[in-house]
Amino acid sequence: MHGTPHIVSDVMTHMVTAVGREDTFKEIVRIMQDWKVSALPVLEGDGRVVGLVSEADLLPKEEFRDSDPNRYTQLRRLSDLAKAGGVRAEDLMTAPALTTRPGATLAEAARTMARARVKRLPVVNELGMLEGIVSRSDLLKVFLRDDEDLAEEVRREVVSYLFPLPESSVRVQVHDGVVKLAGRVRDTSLVPVAARLARAVEGVVDVDFELEDREGSENSPAPNPNPGTTTTGVRDSASGAR
Incomplete structure:
Protein backbone atom coordinates (compact mmCIF):
# COMPACT_ATOMS: atom_id res chain seq x y z
CA MET A 1 0.00 0.00 0.00
CA PHE A 143 11.11 18.06 3.74
CA LEU A 144 11.37 20.29 0.67
CA ARG A 145 8.65 18.28 -1.07
CA ASP A 146 5.81 20.39 -2.44
CA ASP A 147 2.69 20.56 -0.24
CA GLU A 148 0.43 19.39 -3.06
CA ASP A 149 2.75 16.46 -3.73
CA LEU A 150 2.43 15.45 -0.08
CA ALA A 151 -1.34 15.92 -0.16
CA GLU A 152 -1.65 13.70 -3.22
CA GLU A 153 0.39 10.92 -1.60
CA VAL A 154 -1.65 11.09 1.62
CA ARG A 155 -4.89 10.91 -0.40
CA ARG A 156 -3.61 7.97 -2.42
CA GLU A 157 -1.74 5.99 0.23
CA VAL A 158 -3.74 6.74 3.39
CA VAL A 159 -7.20 8.21 2.85
CA SER A 160 -8.31 6.11 -0.12
CA TYR A 161 -7.09 3.00 1.68
CA LEU A 162 -8.59 3.60 5.14
CA PHE A 163 -11.54 5.86 4.37
CA PRO A 164 -12.87 5.02 0.88
CA LEU A 165 -15.89 6.74 -0.63
CA PRO A 166 -18.86 6.72 -0.26
CA GLU A 167 -18.69 5.49 3.35
CA SER A 168 -16.36 8.31 4.34
CA SER A 169 -15.59 11.80 3.15
CA VAL A 170 -12.15 13.08 4.17
CA ARG A 171 -10.47 16.24 2.92
CA VAL A 172 -6.68 16.52 2.84
CA GLN A 173 -4.90 19.85 3.15
CA VAL A 174 -1.17 20.44 3.57
CA HIS A 175 0.52 23.66 4.61
CA ASP A 176 4.28 23.87 5.18
CA GLY A 177 4.42 20.10 5.44
CA VAL A 178 1.68 19.85 8.08
CA VAL A 179 -1.13 17.55 6.95
CA LYS A 180 -4.72 18.21 8.04
CA LEU A 181 -7.39 15.54 7.65
CA ALA A 182 -10.95 16.75 8.08
CA GLY A 183 -14.41 15.30 7.48
CA ARG A 184 -16.59 12.34 8.39
CA VAL A 185 -15.46 8.74 8.62
CA ARG A 186 -17.33 5.49 8.99
CA ASP A 187 -14.92 3.86 11.41
CA THR A 188 -13.28 6.29 13.86
CA SER A 189 -11.15 3.49 15.32
CA LEU A 190 -8.96 3.87 12.21
CA VAL A 191 -7.96 7.43 13.07
CA PRO A 192 -4.83 6.40 15.05
CA VAL A 193 -3.82 4.18 12.12
CA ALA A 194 -4.28 7.11 9.75
CA ALA A 195 -2.12 9.26 12.03
CA ARG A 196 0.69 6.73 11.97
CA LEU A 197 0.56 6.20 8.21
CA ALA A 198 0.34 9.90 7.39
CA ARG A 199 3.34 10.72 9.58
CA ALA A 200 5.26 7.95 7.81
CA VAL A 201 4.95 9.77 4.46
CA GLU A 202 8.38 11.22 3.77
CA GLY A 203 8.36 14.98 3.99
CA VAL A 204 5.41 15.24 6.37
CA VAL A 205 6.22 17.50 9.33
CA ASP A 206 3.12 16.84 11.43
CA VAL A 207 -0.51 15.70 11.17
CA ASP A 208 -3.67 17.39 12.50
CA PHE A 209 -7.17 15.91 12.57
CA GLU A 210 -10.73 17.18 12.52
CA LEU A 211 -12.52 13.89 11.92
CA GLU A 212 -15.91 12.87 13.25
CA ASP A 213 -18.19 9.88 13.08
CA ARG A 214 -20.16 9.73 9.82
CA GLU A 215 -23.42 9.66 11.79
CA GLY A 216 -22.34 12.68 13.81
CA SER A 217 -23.12 10.88 17.04
CA GLU A 218 -21.82 12.67 20.11
CA ASN A 219 -21.54 9.27 21.74
CA SER A 220 -18.93 8.16 19.19
CA PRO A 221 -16.06 10.68 19.25
CA ALA A 222 -13.06 10.07 17.04
CA PRO A 223 -10.30 8.44 19.10
CA ASN A 224 -7.35 10.61 20.01
CA PRO A 225 -4.49 9.75 17.62
CA ASN A 226 -1.98 11.44 19.88
CA PRO A 227 -1.94 10.14 23.48
CA GLY A 228 -1.51 12.88 26.03
CA THR A 229 -3.73 15.44 24.28
CA THR A 230 -7.39 16.11 24.94
CA THR A 231 -10.19 15.12 22.60
CA THR A 232 -13.41 17.11 23.00
CA GLY A 233 -16.86 16.19 21.68
CA VAL A 234 -16.88 14.44 18.32
CA ARG A 235 -14.12 16.62 16.94
CA ASP A 236 -10.52 15.62 17.31
CA SER A 237 -7.92 18.26 16.64
CA ALA A 238 -4.74 16.66 17.90
CA SER A 239 -1.30 17.68 16.81
CA GLY A 240 1.28 14.94 16.33
CA ALA A 241 4.41 14.55 18.40
CA ARG A 242 7.19 16.91 17.41
Whole structure:
Protein backbone atom coordinates (compact mmCIF):
# COMPACT_ATOMS: atom_id res chain seq x y z
CA MET A 1 0.00 0.00 0.00
CA HIS A 2 2.80 2.42 0.84
CA GLY A 3 4.67 4.42 -1.78
CA THR A 4 8.29 3.54 -2.41
CA PRO A 5 10.44 5.21 0.28
CA HIS A 6 13.28 7.48 -0.72
CA ILE A 7 16.69 5.85 -0.45
CA VAL A 8 20.19 7.17 0.06
CA SER A 9 21.05 7.14 -3.65
CA ASP A 10 18.18 9.59 -4.25
CA VAL A 11 19.76 12.34 -2.16
CA MET A 12 23.48 11.57 -1.80
CA THR A 13 26.28 13.55 -3.41
CA HIS A 14 27.64 11.38 -6.23
CA MET A 15 30.74 13.39 -7.07
CA VAL A 16 33.04 12.98 -4.08
CA THR A 17 36.67 13.87 -3.63
CA ALA A 18 38.78 11.58 -1.46
CA VAL A 19 42.33 11.06 -0.25
CA GLY A 20 44.66 8.09 0.06
CA ARG A 21 46.38 6.74 3.14
CA GLU A 22 49.64 8.52 2.29
CA ASP A 23 48.22 11.99 1.65
CA THR A 24 49.75 14.53 4.00
CA PHE A 25 48.11 16.75 6.60
CA LYS A 26 48.70 19.89 4.53
CA GLU A 27 47.33 18.26 1.37
CA ILE A 28 44.19 17.19 3.24
CA VAL A 29 43.60 20.74 4.49
CA ARG A 30 44.14 22.13 0.98
CA ILE A 31 41.63 19.70 -0.57
CA MET A 32 39.04 20.52 2.09
CA GLN A 33 39.47 24.24 1.38
CA ASP A 34 39.35 23.81 -2.41
CA TRP A 35 36.25 21.58 -2.37
CA LYS A 36 34.52 23.38 0.51
CA VAL A 37 34.00 20.14 2.45
CA SER A 38 34.57 19.27 6.09
CA ALA A 39 35.46 15.59 5.69
CA LEU A 40 37.06 13.28 3.15
CA PRO A 41 36.82 9.50 2.70
CA VAL A 42 40.17 7.73 2.82
CA LEU A 43 40.62 5.14 0.08
CA GLU A 44 43.02 2.36 -0.69
CA GLY A 45 43.53 0.19 -3.74
CA ASP A 46 40.91 0.76 -6.43
CA GLY A 47 38.53 2.74 -4.24
CA ARG A 48 37.73 0.80 -1.09
CA VAL A 49 36.84 3.05 1.85
CA VAL A 50 39.08 2.42 4.86
CA GLY A 51 38.39 5.54 6.90
CA LEU A 52 37.15 9.10 7.08
CA VAL A 53 39.20 12.16 7.97
CA SER A 54 37.30 15.23 9.13
CA GLU A 55 38.06 18.69 10.44
CA ALA A 56 37.54 17.28 13.94
CA ASP A 57 40.39 14.83 13.28
CA LEU A 58 42.69 17.69 12.22
CA LEU A 59 41.96 20.19 14.99
CA PRO A 60 43.93 18.42 17.76
CA LYS A 61 47.16 19.41 16.00
CA GLU A 62 46.30 23.07 16.59
CA GLU A 63 44.69 22.48 19.98
CA PHE A 64 47.78 20.82 21.47
CA ARG A 65 50.36 22.78 19.45
CA ASP A 66 51.57 24.97 22.31
CA SER A 67 50.35 23.07 25.36
CA ASP A 68 51.63 20.27 27.53
CA PRO A 69 48.53 18.21 28.50
CA ASN A 70 48.36 16.93 32.06
CA ARG A 71 48.09 13.28 32.98
CA TYR A 72 44.29 13.35 33.15
CA THR A 73 44.01 14.84 29.65
CA GLN A 74 46.49 12.33 28.31
CA LEU A 75 44.46 9.42 29.63
CA ARG A 76 41.10 10.87 28.58
CA ARG A 77 42.11 11.92 25.08
CA LEU A 78 44.61 9.39 23.88
CA SER A 79 43.12 9.27 20.41
CA ASP A 80 43.19 13.06 19.97
CA LEU A 81 46.76 13.26 21.19
CA ALA A 82 47.77 10.58 18.71
CA LYS A 83 46.11 12.55 15.92
CA ALA A 84 47.87 15.72 17.06
CA GLY A 85 51.11 14.03 16.05
CA GLY A 86 49.75 12.62 12.80
CA VAL A 87 51.16 13.69 9.43
CA ARG A 88 49.34 11.40 6.98
CA ALA A 89 45.72 10.46 6.39
CA GLU A 90 46.21 6.98 7.83
CA ASP A 91 47.40 8.58 11.09
CA LEU A 92 44.51 11.04 11.25
CA MET A 93 41.48 9.17 9.96
CA THR A 94 38.71 7.61 11.97
CA ALA A 95 38.71 3.93 11.12
CA PRO A 96 37.03 1.74 10.26
CA ALA A 97 34.73 4.14 8.47
CA LEU A 98 31.05 4.04 9.36
CA THR A 99 29.27 3.68 6.02
CA THR A 100 25.87 3.14 4.44
CA ARG A 101 24.61 1.57 1.21
CA PRO A 102 22.94 3.30 -1.77
CA GLY A 103 19.77 1.27 -1.20
CA ALA A 104 19.41 2.10 2.50
CA THR A 105 16.33 4.14 3.39
CA LEU A 106 16.76 7.70 4.62
CA ALA A 107 15.40 6.62 8.00
CA GLU A 108 18.07 3.91 8.28
CA ALA A 109 20.83 6.38 7.39
CA ALA A 110 19.45 8.93 9.85
CA ARG A 111 19.42 6.36 12.67
CA THR A 112 23.02 5.37 11.90
CA MET A 113 24.14 9.01 12.02
CA ALA A 114 22.21 9.72 15.21
CA ARG A 115 23.51 6.68 17.07
CA ALA A 116 27.12 7.33 16.08
CA ARG A 117 26.77 11.13 16.38
CA VAL A 118 28.31 11.74 12.97
CA LYS A 119 27.38 14.34 10.35
CA ARG A 120 27.95 12.30 7.20
CA LEU A 121 28.39 8.76 5.89
CA PRO A 122 30.40 7.49 2.92
CA VAL A 123 28.12 5.49 0.63
CA VAL A 124 29.66 2.21 -0.52
CA ASN A 125 28.63 -0.75 -2.65
CA GLU A 126 28.71 -4.39 -1.56
CA LEU A 127 32.49 -4.49 -2.12
CA GLY A 128 33.11 -1.42 0.03
CA MET A 129 33.89 0.80 -2.97
CA LEU A 130 33.01 4.47 -2.68
CA GLU A 131 29.90 5.57 -4.59
CA GLY A 132 29.07 8.85 -2.87
CA ILE A 133 28.56 10.56 0.46
CA VAL A 134 25.39 11.49 2.33
CA SER A 135 25.12 14.22 4.94
CA ARG A 136 22.54 15.36 7.47
CA SER A 137 21.46 18.13 5.11
CA ASP A 138 20.92 15.56 2.34
CA LEU A 139 18.56 13.58 4.56
CA LEU A 140 16.50 16.72 5.20
CA LYS A 141 15.84 17.27 1.49
CA VAL A 142 12.62 15.23 1.69
CA PHE A 143 11.11 18.06 3.74
CA LEU A 144 11.37 20.29 0.67
CA ARG A 145 8.65 18.28 -1.07
CA ASP A 146 5.81 20.39 -2.44
CA ASP A 147 2.69 20.56 -0.24
CA GLU A 148 0.43 19.39 -3.06
CA ASP A 149 2.75 16.46 -3.73
CA LEU A 150 2.43 15.45 -0.08
CA ALA A 151 -1.34 15.92 -0.16
CA GLU A 152 -1.65 13.70 -3.22
CA GLU A 153 0.39 10.92 -1.60
CA VAL A 154 -1.65 11.09 1.62
CA ARG A 155 -4.89 10.91 -0.40
CA ARG A 156 -3.61 7.97 -2.42
CA GLU A 157 -1.74 5.99 0.23
CA VAL A 158 -3.74 6.74 3.39
CA VAL A 159 -7.20 8.21 2.85
CA SER A 160 -8.31 6.11 -0.12
CA TYR A 161 -7.09 3.00 1.68
CA LEU A 162 -8.59 3.60 5.14
CA PHE A 163 -11.54 5.86 4.37
CA PRO A 164 -12.87 5.02 0.88
CA LEU A 165 -15.89 6.74 -0.63
CA PRO A 166 -18.86 6.72 -0.26
CA GLU A 167 -18.69 5.49 3.35
CA SER A 168 -16.36 8.31 4.34
CA SER A 169 -15.59 11.80 3.15
CA VAL A 170 -12.15 13.08 4.17
CA ARG A 171 -10.47 16.24 2.92
CA VAL A 172 -6.68 16.52 2.84
CA GLN A 173 -4.90 19.85 3.15
CA VAL A 174 -1.17 20.44 3.57
CA HIS A 175 0.52 23.66 4.61
CA ASP A 176 4.28 23.87 5.18
CA GLY A 177 4.42 20.10 5.44
CA VAL A 178 1.68 19.85 8.08
CA VAL A 179 -1.13 17.55 6.95
CA LYS A 180 -4.72 18.21 8.04
CA LEU A 181 -7.39 15.54 7.65
CA ALA A 182 -10.95 16.75 8.08
CA GLY A 183 -14.41 15.30 7.48
CA ARG A 184 -16.59 12.34 8.39
CA VAL A 185 -15.46 8.74 8.62
CA ARG A 186 -17.33 5.49 8.99
CA ASP A 187 -14.92 3.86 11.41
CA THR A 188 -13.28 6.29 13.86
CA SER A 189 -11.15 3.49 15.32
CA LEU A 190 -8.96 3.87 12.21
CA VAL A 191 -7.96 7.43 13.07
CA PRO A 192 -4.83 6.40 15.05
CA VAL A 193 -3.82 4.18 12.12
CA ALA A 194 -4.28 7.11 9.75
CA ALA A 195 -2.12 9.26 12.03
CA ARG A 196 0.69 6.73 11.97
CA LEU A 197 0.56 6.20 8.21
CA ALA A 198 0.34 9.90 7.39
CA ARG A 199 3.34 10.72 9.58
CA ALA A 200 5.26 7.95 7.81
CA VAL A 201 4.95 9.77 4.46
CA GLU A 202 8.38 11.22 3.77
CA GLY A 203 8.36 14.98 3.99
CA VAL A 204 5.41 15.24 6.37
CA VAL A 205 6.22 17.50 9.33
CA ASP A 206 3.12 16.84 11.43
CA VAL A 207 -0.51 15.70 11.17
CA ASP A 208 -3.67 17.39 12.50
CA PHE A 209 -7.17 15.91 12.57
CA GLU A 210 -10.73 17.18 12.52
CA LEU A 211 -12.52 13.89 11.92
CA GLU A 212 -15.91 12.87 13.25
CA ASP A 213 -18.19 9.88 13.08
CA ARG A 214 -20.16 9.73 9.82
CA GLU A 215 -23.42 9.66 11.79
CA GLY A 216 -22.34 12.68 13.81
CA SER A 217 -23.12 10.88 17.04
CA GLU A 218 -21.82 12.67 20.11
CA ASN A 219 -21.54 9.27 21.74
CA SER A 220 -18.93 8.16 19.19
CA PRO A 221 -16.06 10.68 19.25
CA ALA A 222 -13.06 10.07 17.04
CA PRO A 223 -10.30 8.44 19.10
CA ASN A 224 -7.35 10.61 20.01
CA PRO A 225 -4.49 9.75 17.62
CA ASN A 226 -1.98 11.44 19.88
CA PRO A 227 -1.94 10.14 23.48
CA GLY A 228 -1.51 12.88 26.03
CA THR A 229 -3.73 15.44 24.28
CA THR A 230 -7.39 16.11 24.94
CA THR A 231 -10.19 15.12 22.60
CA THR A 232 -13.41 17.11 23.00
CA GLY A 233 -16.86 16.19 21.68
CA VAL A 234 -16.88 14.44 18.32
CA ARG A 235 -14.12 16.62 16.94
CA ASP A 236 -10.52 15.62 17.31
CA SER A 237 -7.92 18.26 16.64
CA ALA A 238 -4.74 16.66 17.90
CA SER A 239 -1.30 17.68 16.81
CA GLY A 240 1.28 14.94 16.33
CA ALA A 241 4.41 14.55 18.40
CA ARG A 242 7.19 16.91 17.41
